Amino acid sequence: MATFVIVGAGLAGAKAAQTLREEGFDGEVVLIGAEEERPYERPPLSKGYLQGRSEREKIFVHPPYWYADQEIDLRLGVTVTGIALDAHEVALDDGSRMSYDKLLITTGASPRTLPGQAYTLRTVADSEALKAGFAAGGRVVIIGAGWIGLESAAAAREAGCEVTVVEPAPTPLHRVLGPELGEVFANVHRRHGVDLRLGVSAAEVEADGVRLGTGERLPADLVVAGVGAAPNVNLAREAGLEVGDGILTDAALRTSHPDVYAAGDVAESYHPLYGRRLRVEHWANALNGGPAAARSMLGQEVVYDRVPYFYTDQFDLGMEFSGDTRGYDQVVTRGEELEFIAYWLREGRVIAGMNVNVWDVVDDIQRLIRSGGPLPPQD
Numbered sequence: 001m002a003t004f005v006i007v008g009a010g011l012a013g014a015k016a017a018q019t020l021r022e023e024g025f026d027g028e029v030v031l032i033g034a035e036e037e038r039p040y041e042r043p044p045l046s047k048g049y050l051q052g053r054s055e056r057e058k059i060f061v062h063p064p065y066w067y068a069d070q071e072i073d074l075r076l077g078v079t080v081t082g083i084a085l086d087a088h089e090v091a092l093d094d095g096s097r098m099s100y101d102k103l104l105i106t107t108g109a110s111p112r113t114l115p116g117q118a119y120t121l122r123t124v125a126d127s128e129a130l131k132a133g134f135a136a137g138g139r140v141v142i143i144g145a146g147w148i149g150l151e152s153a154a155a156a157r158e159a160g161c162e163v164t165v166v167e168p169a170p171t172p173l174h175r176v177l178g179p180e181l182g183e184v185f186a187n188v189h190r191r192h193g194v195d196l197r198l199g200v201s202a203a204e205v206e207a208d209g210v211r212l213g214t215g216e217r218l219p220a221d222l223v224v225a226g227v228g229a230a231p232n233v234n235l236a237r238e239a240g241l242e243v244g245d246g247i248l249t250d251a252a253l254r255t256s257h258p259d260v261y262a263a264g265d266v267a268e269s270y271h272p273l274y275g276r277r278l279r280v281e282h283w284a285n286a287l288n289g290g291p292a293a294a295r296s297m298l299g300q301e302v303v304y305d306r307v308p309y310f311y312t313d314q315f316d317l318g319m320e321f322s323g324d325t326r327g328y329d330q331v332v333t334r335g336e337e338l339e340f341i342a343y344w345l346r347e348g349r350v351i352a353g354m355n356v357n358v359w360d361v362v363d364d365i366q367r368l369i370r371s372g373g374p375l376p377p378q379d
């Protein structure tokens with residue numbers, strides 16, 4: 001009987017295990033996760049769950065009994081410490097070894113940290129600690145105006161804290177959206193009383209605040225570092241798999257070893273639509289990439305070419321984003337200040353789109369991106 005081992009019990013790993021069973025795989029499925037919690041979804045950790053609006057039980061991917069029902073051997077609180085590619089074995093932190101026929105790596109990413117006492121936000125425990133911190137009120141300084149920083153700022157503000165966000169770029173979300181659309185997020189946060197310090201970096205997190213590069217000190221009761229995440233690639237690199245920004249895979253999510261696959265935040269996969277590899281740190285990529293990798297492990301013909309998709313909720317702004325803006329030379333927006341669709345174009349072709357407080361248009365936007373054809377901007 002074949003054994004398929006999945007390292008990393010997050011969304012991608014859990015969905016891959018589910019797909020193996022749905023596709024009729026009757027061999028052994030072992031899902032190994034370093035965290036004590038069974039697989040859960042992270043988006044609520046910076047939104048509803050952080051704001052105390054959603055229940056804990058709602059964040060989990062499957063109910064607790066599901067794994068046994070599906071004969072999935074879920075090993076929680078266990079870290080894989082090594083992979084022997086030739087022997088087809090993984091080493092576990094309890095000193096044991098386990099053989100596999102095929103291996104899927106879904107080890108996700110870890111938040112980048114800053115020296116000093118700053119909170120990060122990746123796990124349920126992180127979210128619960130922040131929720132408790134925000135509930136105490138007081139002054140919160142958030143370093144980084146990316147998705148996590150801005151969503152945390154909204155949650156802190158709604159909890160009644162005084163909030164300052166420090167960001168070295170001239171607008172929030174500068175790298176992902178560019179300056180034109182970053183400004184929309186800046187305005188929403190300012191309108192809700194967030195003090196945005198843009199074009200300024202944090203020099204040091206101190207015991208009672210943050211010292212800025214300008215020398216100014218921002219007093220704080222709580223500091224959050226929202227400075228990005230790094231893919232958990234060490235295991236793969238030490239095993240000798242090819243690693244770039246993430247674990248390199250082809251469009252079938254196969255790594256440089258034919259029996260090893262990778263999906264979710266940790267994978268940097270060839271994307272036929274963009275003609276290059278992409279590493280996508282978004283929920284939908286874990287949701288769909290895990291199943292695609294599972295089908296590939298079963299020998300099915302897989303071309304994983306979904307348009308990257310992301311969503312966020314901040315104050316009264318709800319948005320969905322599709323595509324990849326890299327290399328854009330024009331932005332076109334249609335609509336009003338807080339109800340619009342924005343398109344990023346490169347040489348007349350739509351490469352990304354974002355709908356803000358406009359719904360049920362993602363399929364159309366993604367169709368435009370997929371069409372690949374030049375489009376006069378007035379259309």
Ligand SMILES: Cc1cc2nc3c(=O)[nH]c(=O)nc-3n(C[C@H](O)[C@H](O)[C@H](O)COP(=O)(O)OP(=O)(O)OC[C@H]3O[C@@H](n4cnc5c(N)ncnc54)[C@H](O)[C@@H]3O)c2cc1C
Nearest residue numbers: 008010011012034042043080107108264265281282283286
């Ligand atoms: C607070 C927060 C909010 C987010 N909000 C959104 C959002 O609104 N929209 C959106 O599109 N995306 C959002 N994301 C991103 C999204 O949650 C991730 O893209 C998704 O969780 C990736 O899933 P994954 O399964 O690849 O990795 P992960 O969820 O990181 O799971 C990987 C698991 O592998 C485990 N692991 C790592 N190494 C080992 C090892 N050696 N042995 C065993 N286990 C190991 C880790 O402990 C972890 O549990 C958010 C992320 C965070 C943190």
